[in-house]
Amino acid sequence: MDLPAARSAKQGIRAVAARAGVSTASVSRALNNPDAVSPSLRARIAQAIEAVGYIPHAPARILSSRRSRTLGAIVPTIDNTMFARGIASLQKYLSSVGYMLFLTTSGYDLDVELQQARNLIGRGVDGLVLRGDCHHDGLRKLLADNAVPFINVGIYQPDRPYPCVGTNNEAAAHRAAMHVIELGHRRIGIVSALQRNNDRASARVAGFRRALTETGLTLPSQWHVEVPYTLDDAREAARYLLSLEDRPTAVVCGNDVIAYGVLLEAERSGFSVPRDLSVVGFDDLDWSRHLRPSLTTIHVPTGETWQRAGEYLVRSLAGEQTIMHHEVDYSLVVRESTAPPSGT
Amino acid sequence: MDLPAARSAKQGIRAVAARAGVSTASVSRALNNPDAVSPSLRARIAQAIEAVGYIPHAPARILSSRRSRTLGAIVPTIDNTMFARGIASLQKYLSSVGYMLFLTTSGYDLDVELQQARNLIGRGVDGLVLRGDCHHDGLRKLLADNAVPFINVGIYQPDRPYPCVGTNNEAAAHRAAMHVIELGHRRIGIVSALQRNNDRASARVAGFRRALTETGLTLPSQWHVEVPYTLDDAREAARYLLSLEDRPTAVVCGNDVIAYGVLLEAERSGFSVPRDLSVVGFDDLDWSRHLRPSLTTIHVPTGETWQRAGEYLVRSLAGEQTIMHHEVDYSLVVRESTAPPSGT
DNA sequence: GTTTAGGATGTAACCGTTTTCAGAAGGGTG
DNA sequence: CACCCTTCTGAAAACGGTTACATCCTAAAC
Numbered sequence: 197m198d199l200p201a202a203r204s205a206k207q208g209i210r211a212v213a214a215r216a217g218v219s220t221a222s223v224s225r226a227l228n229n230p231d232a233v234s235p236s237l238r239a240r241i242a243q244a245i246e247a248v249g250y251i252p253h254a255p256a257r258i259l260s261s262r263r264s265r266t267l268g269a270i271v272p273t274i275d276n277t278m279f280a281r282g283i284a285s286l287q288k289y290l291s292s293v294g295y296m297l298f299l300t301t302s303g304y305d306l307d308v309e310l311q312q313a314r315n316l317i318g319r320g321v322d323g324l325v326l327r328g329d330c331h332h333d334g335l336r337k338l339l340a341d342n343a344v345p346f347i348n349v350g351i352y353q354p355d356r357p358y359p360c361v362g363t364n365n366e367a368a369a370h371r372a373a374m375h376v377i378e379l380g381h382r383r384i385g386i387v388s389a390l391q392r393n394n395d396r397a398s399a400r401v402a403g404f405r406r407a408l409t410e411t412g413l414t415l416p417s418q419w420h421v422e423v424p425y426t427l428d429d430a431r432e433a434a435r436y437l438l439s440l441e442d443r444p445t446a447v448v449c450g451n452d453v454i455a456y457g458v459l460l461e462a463e464r465s466g467f468s469v470p471r472d473l474s475v476v477g478f479d480d481l482d483w484s485r486h487l488r489p490s491l492t493t494i495h496v497p498t499g500e501t502w503q504r505a506g507e508y509l510v511r512s513l514a515g516e517q518t519i520m521h522h523e524v525d526y527s528l529v530v531r532e533s534t535a536p537p538s539g540t
Numbered sequence: 541m542d543l544p545a546a547r548s549a550k551q552g553i554r555a556v557a558a559r560a561g562v563s564t565a566s567v568s569r570a571l572n573n574p575d576a577v578s579p580s581l582r583a584r585i586a587q588a589i590e591a592v593g594y595i596p597h598a599p600a601r602i603l604s605s606r607r608s609r610t611l612g613a614i615v616p617t618i619d620n621t622m623f624a625r626g627i628a629s630l631q632k633y634l635s636s637v638g639y640m641l642f643l644t645t646s647g648y649d650l651d652v653e654l655q656q657a658r659n660l661i662g663r664g665v666d667g668l669v670l671r672g673d674c675h676h677d678g679l680r681k682l683l684a685d686n687a688v689p690f691i692n693v694g695i696y697q698p699d700r701p702y703p704c705v706g707t708n709n710e711a712a713a714h715r716a717a718m719h720v721i722e723l724g725h726r727r728i729g730i731v732s733a734l735q736r737n738n739d740r741a742s743a744r745v746a747g748f749r750r751a752l753t754e755t756g757l758t759l760p761s762q763w764h765v766e767v768p769y770t771l772d773d774a775r776e777a778a779r780y781l782l783s784l785e786d787r788p789t790a791v792v793c794g795n796d797v798i799a800y801g802v803l804l805e806a807e808r809s810g811f812s813v814p815r816d817l818s819v820v821g822f823d824d825l826d827w828s829r830h831l832r833p834s835l836t837t838i839h840v841p842t843g844e845t846w847q848r849a850g851e852y853l854v855r856s857l858a859g860e861q862t863i864m865h866h867e868v869d870y871s872l873v874v875r876e877s878t879a880p881p882s883g884t
Numbered sequence: 885g886t887t888t889a890g891g892a893t894g895t896a897a898c899c900g901t902t903t904t905c906a907g908a909a910g911g912g913t914g
Numbered sequence: 915c916a917c918c919c920t921t922c923t924g925a926a927a928a929c930g931g932t933t934a935c936a937t938c939c940t941a942a943a944c
Contacts, residue, residue, distance in 0.1 A: 207930085208929090208930050208931075209930065209931060209932095210930080210931095218893075218894085219893065219894045219895075220894090220895095220930090220931075220932090221893070221894060221895075221896095221932080221933075222892085222893060222894075223931095224931070224932055224933080225892095225893090225932090225933095228932080232891090232892080233892075233893080234891090234892065234893090237892085237893085249685060251658055251661055251662045251686070252662050252930090252931080253603070253662060253664065253929090253930050253931065254599070254662045254663045254664065254931095255598070255599035255600070255602040255603045255608075255663070255664050255929090255930080255931090256599070256603050256899090256929070256930035256931040256932090257930080257931055257932075258599040258899090258931090259597070259599045259600050259603055259898095259899045259900065259901085259929090259930080259931070259932090260898075260899050260930075260931045260932040260933080261899085261931080261932055261933085262899075262932095264599075273628065274618065274624050274627055274628050274631070275621075275624050275625055275628040276624075277619075277621075280618050280619050280620075280624045281619055283618055284617065284618050284619045284645065287618070287644075287645060288645075296644075296659065296663075297643075298642065299641075299643050300631075300640075301628070301631060314595055315640065317595055318595040318596050318597060318598050319598045319599070319640075320597065320598065320599050341593060342595070426826070427826065427827055427830050431830075456827070457830075460830055460832075463832070482770070482771065483771055483800070486771050486775075486801075486804055488804075488807070551900090552899090552900050552901080553900065553901065553902095554900080562923075562924085563923065563924040563925070564900090564901080564902090564924090564925095565902080565903075565923070565924060565925080565926095566922085566923060566924075568901065568902055568903080569902095569903095569922095569923090572902080576921095576922080577922075577923080578921085578922065578923090581922085581923085596900090596901080597899090597900050597901070598901095599899090599900080599901090600899070600900035600901040600902090600929090601900080601901050601902075602901090602929090603899090603900080603901070603902090603928095603929045603930065603931085604900075604901040604902040604903080604928075604929050605901075605902055605903085605929085606902095606929075
């Protein structure tokens with residue numbers, strides 16, 4: 197006849213407990229709070245775990261403890277060096293403090309982002325890392341209703357009542373534009389990234405424009421082109437700008453990929469950079485300094501930014517008081533792609 | 541006096557059930573198998589879900605159903621265009637079939653990879669996507685012990701008893717080398733990626749070498765350099781090769797980043813490509829066709845490869861019979877960076 | 885010697901689902 | 915009208931952990 201043996205012990209923590217001759221509570225403690233169990237027991241349990249090949253079942257743990265030691269992140273796309281970098285840093289940091297990262301992508305679609313957030317919250321993440329502050333209203337409500345800690349990364353908005361970490365894109369873009377203005381340029385074009393659902397892109401455009409306005413320069417509408425994040429589109433934009441009767445002598449770009457496209461097309465069209473055209477990028481990707489001419493650009497410490505986002509959440513979850521708005525420094529890196537306009 | 545109300549209903553599926561005046565079983569069914577519940581009930585439940593703002597709790601669901609509709613993936617690094625591309629495709633496909641992806645990175649460390657696998661299995665993933673077939677022995681055992689379906693992606697090994705999907709890197713590399721040989725080159729150098737723990741890199745080297753051997757060419761040891769995945773290192777390697785008294789007239793590279801580095805350095809050192817030096821890349825990154833000279837390289841459909849890996853696992857999990865070894869085509873893309881050796 | 889404090893361990897309820905099983909309701913047949 | 919199928923629904927037992935609480939034990943304090 198069978199013993200009743202309510203929950204037998206063919207697997208899981210109960211199997212370990214049985215083998216070590218202890219209760220499941222002790223096994224759990226040995227795992228989560230080793231100091232709470234005597235060294236001898238701890239050793240016996242460790243051995244049992246090894247023998248059984250026990251792998252803790254995270255879902256059960258999450259269900260029971262209501263904490264997952266997992267953060268969620270939603271980025272527009274992973275197929276963009278800047279985001280890949282950031283995610284890599286974040287992930288590295290998180291794993292160093294025993295956290296995991298659940299990554300999803302939204303494709304710059306606010307509805308998808310909301311859906312992904314729902315997904316991640318349902319998954320039991322302890323906090324959420326979001327790109328920028330351009331979100332669906334439902335997302336804000338969702339976060340509030342479920343009391344999910346989160347942080348906006350890649351932007352700096354000290355006036356908002358929720359946390360963020362990033363560079364001040366507007367100011368950085370302003371700096372970039374001022375650079376060419378200071379060099380003597382008066383005819384300045386803009387090739388920006390798509391601004392729709394992308395506050396980083398629009399902040400940069402805003403910064404560019406402010407620099408122009410402040411210095412009394414005008415921006416004919418045909419001198420501002422918006423393009424997707426590809427070399428082909430950037431080249432097409434450059435071809436267009438350079439074909440204008442009345443063309444700019446300098447172009448400030450929304451990112452380095454665009455700037456590279458402009459560089460390529462300028463050369464292709466017989467313009468010499470920086471002699472006939474100055475070009476400024478934004479992001480300082482790895483290869484930007486290798487280009488010929490090497491690219492003048494804004495350096496943004498992406499890895500640091502994302503890591504800090506992780507730090508903020510982890511600290512908050514640990515109950516520590518943390519600064520809510522963290523500004524990450526940018527810097528203008530002047531290289532060969534900018535010079536005073538010829539004829540000056 | 542309080543009602544006993546065993547498990548009250550302040551949240552979760554019970555709250556929904558209470559509000560709709562049905563049992564939790566019905567709510568669960570309405571969610572997972574809508575056809576099993578009458579339309580009227582379904583509507584009532586849907587409304588209750590909406591009203592309560594119910595988000596299903598995935599961990600509980602996984603715990604109970606023993607399936608997570610989640611796949612795990614372990615890549616060496618996310619900070620490499622090829623992997624980012626692949627992961628993006630995989631993720632896109634998976635989300636289109638209602639699966640999620642849990643992504644982790646190993647940093648080319650087999651121990652870390654094993655640990656991550658343990659992590660993911662503990663997380664309850666239904667299957668695992670692994671890069672290549674270079675794994676820790678413990679990992680194979682782990683997969684077998686826990687009966688976790690998996691697939692090796694990015695390589696093609698039809699002789700192995702477990703699934704894989706990818707291009708035949710050895711053959712592709714052979715093709716690349718044959719290209720310059722057919723152009724008339726006899727002095728061919730190799731700048732490969734680091735081969736340690738990277739079977740893709742070593743397969744490519746093997747292919748290069750086989751082409752040389754088969755055509756009776758020799759490879760002086762100083763003509764083969766291994767470098768990390770950075771432009772700086774590639775340039776340094778190129779500088780070295782080009783400084784040799786007895787230097788090669790063509791260089792086949794382990795990937796496009798390396799090839800780009802070689803291109804840059806050749807130009808810097810006053811060599812003209814392809815006149816003085818032919819360069820072949822591998823991967824066909826986005827910008828490779830934009831370079832000047834544009835890069836002759838091997839095109840690898842990364843997105844397709846990773847998507848197929850997902851398809852394989854999803855189909856297997858659905859009980860469908862699927863082909864175990866899937867070869868993904870590569871193609872040689874001849875551009876401007878290769879030409880017959882000068883003086884021929 | 886008795887009391888007490890405190891640490892180590894065990895017991896068992898509970899976390900939020902799914903799912904088996906059984907019961908109820910409804911609709912054809914003979 | 916009794917019977918048997920279907921189809922729909924509900925009750926309750928898992929799933930594999932954590933943790934509040936109870937218990938036991940030892941050592942220090944009186």
